Every structure is written in C-alpha cells, then in structure tokens.
Amino acid sequence: MSSQRSTSSNKITDDELNALILRLQTLLPQLDQSRHGRVSAAKVLNEICSYIRRLQNEVDGLSGRLSQCLDSMDLTGFDAEIVRDLLQQ
C-alpha cells in the first residue's frame, strides 16, 4: 500500500486500518482465518456488507414470523422463568 499521506484530518495508519479490517474478518464465519489466512480488505468489506444485509433481512423475517405468532401468543403469563430460559443457550 502506498504511504502517500493526504492533508485530510483522517491520518489513519496502515496498521490501524489493518487491525480494524482484521477484527471485522473475525466476525465473519465464512472467512475463518484458520482456513483463509489474510484476506484482502476489499473482500472483507464486501462480505461484511452481504452479512449485514443478511442479518437485517433475518430481523425482517423474524418480525414477520412474530407478527403471525402474536395471534396465538399468550404473553400475559410471562415471567422471569421464561426470560431466564430464553437467555440460556
């Protein structure tokens, strides 16, 4: 990567940027580092965008599912028991 610095106030170092990109890569299950090693930053960002879109669509779909479920849901009997159960894997 060229180290030509611009006069912009965003003097990000290559290292900082690489660290951020690497962290994003670890969030991607499909770009597991043990199998793929270092991946280009552009590819990471590409995958990140697809991943975000997928997650947002999932939230969308789940909202739809819940809106159907709510018809038959009885939430009045709600208590700490259920919440605890929810939060346990």
Add this chain to the structure above:
Amino acid sequence: MDSQHLNPSSLKSRFTARFLRALIKINAQKPISSSSPREIFQRYRRIKVAADKSMAYSVRSRRTWSRATLWKLRSQSRRRLASSGRRSSIKTRTTTTTTITTTSTNHRAAIVEKTSHEKENKEDHVGLAVQAEELRELVPGGESMDLCNLLDETAHYIKCLTTQVQVMKKIANLYSLE
C-alpha cells in the same frame, strides 16, 4: 461484547427484557377476533420498530449507529403522527447528505445523496473508500463517519445484529411451538 448469557446487565439481557415488554404491549393491542392481513402487517411493522428501538436503547455505550437509529425512528414516528401518508425528505442533523426515508417495510433502505466532499478519495486506501460507501449505507449514521469510525461502528453493529437475531429467533421458536 459481554457473552455471559445469564448476566442481567449484558446487552442480550437488556435487549431481551426491552423487546419482550414491547411485544407484550403490541400483543395487548391486537383485536379479540383473528386479525386481518392489514393488522398483521401493521403488527409486523411495530415489531420491527420495537426490535430496532430495543436494541438501540440497550446499547449503553451510546454508539453513533444507535443514536442514528433512535433519531431516525423518532423522526419517522413524528412524521406519522403529523400526517399519515406524507412522504418528505428529511435533513439529518449530523450529516451534510440528504437521507430520504420511506415508510416501506425495509426502513433501513435509506437512499443517500452523496455530496462531493463526502467522497473521501484522498484517503490512502482509495479502493477501501469505495467499498466503504456501500457500508455507509448499511450502518445507521454511516454517512457522517470517517473510515476508522465506520469500521469500528460496523463491528459493534454486527455484534448487536447477531444478538438481535438470536433472541428474536428464540422467542419465535418458543411461541410457535404452542
């Protein structure tokens, strides 16, 4: 991010509690007889808003993206109260770009008009800057972040999204078995 599932102050717990409270409220508003498709659709919208709002509020560290989400949700509800069906462009406070939000089902599909000085082409990694444009449209508030912040916020945003999906999936599974 906190990964202790039983930790009452973890993001997951905070989100779960808030979201469930919202669901109970939405559930209470439904009619006695079975719902029309239109009612179900409105419920879907309300649930989606509740999910995003619950997550944004649960982000105690006050991230840029969560602030942007809350701001967007508030301005959307204000518009809906003012006059139903009106579609207008909203100038965001924090950015110099114009974001036009529609009341379509995917409220995240904001169309951003980029002004020329938003194109950070003076950055070292020009290729990255181009990729980042797409990311800016996906992460709430992304238009006004510099590249470093954008990447940082993205990591946090993704973690929150996965938590959101995880909890919503569990709730849906729990109640679709009844």
